[in-house]
Amino acid sequence: MEIIGAIITLFGSFVLLVASIGLVRMPDVYNRLQVGTKATTLGTILSLVGLAFVVPGWTAKLILLIIFIMMTNPVSSHVLARVAYFIKIPFTSRTVTDKLKLSDKALRIEHEPK
């Protein structure tokens, strides 16, 4: 049982490694956010689940930590993507479509007084 948990933790750290490589390789802010959010969430969840197999007595706290990460991580990446769009950080040249700019709703939001 302990060996299985340790292997799950090892797998989680490989997913975190993929996240960091993707962070260096991706061409613009939005793609980096995609890789950063997904891979770090699963990597941390796998590490903590593996530790819960290794030490069953810690399960309650580890589940608390997992729920916490699952709730907060997408929220922070959503906030960062929104800010990056509204301070006009450019897209990569490979971007094919931008519906938010074409939509009249977006223009109305930008002209709203703070």
Place this chain on the structure above:
Amino acid sequence: MKFKNISVLFVILLLFWLALNNSLKLPVVLIGIGVSALVALLFCSKCSLFNDMKFSPKALVNTIMFLVVFFIELVKSNIDVTRRVLSPSLPINPGIVEVKTKLKSKFGRMLLANSITLTPGTLTVEVIEDSFFIHWIDVEDDEIGSASKKIVEKFEKYLEVIYG
């Protein structure tokens, strides 16, 4: 309605306290009940977050189904991300598309946006009224209808039952 909000918050706070303490001794449980009742009464007299939550058996079944689908999608999205990151040519085709949702309740929409962020290749950028603007790493379809079908529908059918 007010009682429902307060009791849901009370249960969440009590579970958080018990998991943090990792014990079921009498003094710990009593302190937890007292403090979470106090906090729920003081800070949730006007909140409306859990208004649309339903507690029927059907909702419970749908919650479990939602979690299962969510974890499968999370693993799939990581395989997808790994494939894109490690292949030498970096196969991306990004863009922002618009999708529509039918959900009305705030909490349900937050869960939907979070799930969209964690599923293969999509990231919620902006939420305006009932349309979500989504950064898609590999745009297959930029029509509102078919994009909604591909991205939103798999979660929406469960969340619709739970949150109405």
Place this chain on the structure above:
Amino acid sequence: MVNTILTIALAITILSIGITMVRFAIGKTAIDRVIAFDVMTIASISIIAILAWMSGRVIYLDIAIVYGLLSFLAVIIIAKYLEKSL
């Protein structure tokens, strides 16, 4: 055996923080640096959890929870500041 595997996992996680440091250094925009910061803090949560097992102290997990909370708040506040709505 378990100790060896977890040590390797710890080393790989530290390596991933090292690679993230590259993005943190070259940056280009402020948002890039904030993303790199976010990834580093989340990787350090799993480092703290592995260290908690190695030293056998459950109290370190509480530190991980508080650390995650503070990094989440920091990201939100920096985003609000960059949006000029703080």
